[in-house]
Amino acid sequence: QSVLTQPPSVSAAPGQKVTISCSGSSSDIGNNYVSWYQQLPGTAPKVLIYKNDRRPSEIPDRFSGSKSGTSATLVITGLQTGDEGDYYCGTWNTSLNSGGLFGGGTKLTVL
């Protein structure tokens, strides 16, 4: 069971918007930056968001991130069928050995 809590699945129609949440604590999200990773079927994860809300240059602005307190959110607008896959939040733990943490992942289905 992951320390960071994500909904197991979300779904929406093409063109719509989805929100994926990631809930943690003061020992992780509350005192660290959050990143988001996209894993399309059969492929390796790829960073979508880093430093809570920054996008790598190659990531379209349909993807956005935010953080408030001990939770973070990934928003995807203008959904496309190619967005179907798994999405993971990631951060670090300040109470243990500063180890990395991932959420359990959220499966996005574009109906």
Add this chain to the structure above:
Amino acid sequence: QVQLQELGPGRVRPSETLALTCSVSGVSVSSGSYYWSWIRQPPGRGLEWIGYINNGGSTNLNSSLESRATMSLDTSKNQVSLKLKSVTTADTAVYYCARLRSSGWSRWLDPWGQGTLVIVSS
């Protein structure tokens, strides 16, 4: 363009040692600007952080694995290695290496290698 590629044995017997290498191109593993991480993903499940190593060879390992895992750098081959001893079927997973980037206090994994599947089975 930075690229990473993992190489592994495919199958390991229980109680043996799993040895993986990650070949890095486009940047030197001895660069002080980056750390190097290993992450694994059991079939059909989520991601698990294994640890990271810096250019000086210091490591930070997942507390659940640190008694069995070691990481090292081979600067002559520009490779990062992971060894996991006394494996069990629970160690069956796709193993990924990734560059750990940082900006201030922010850290993130980019890019990732394609991953290598390791099956622990007799």
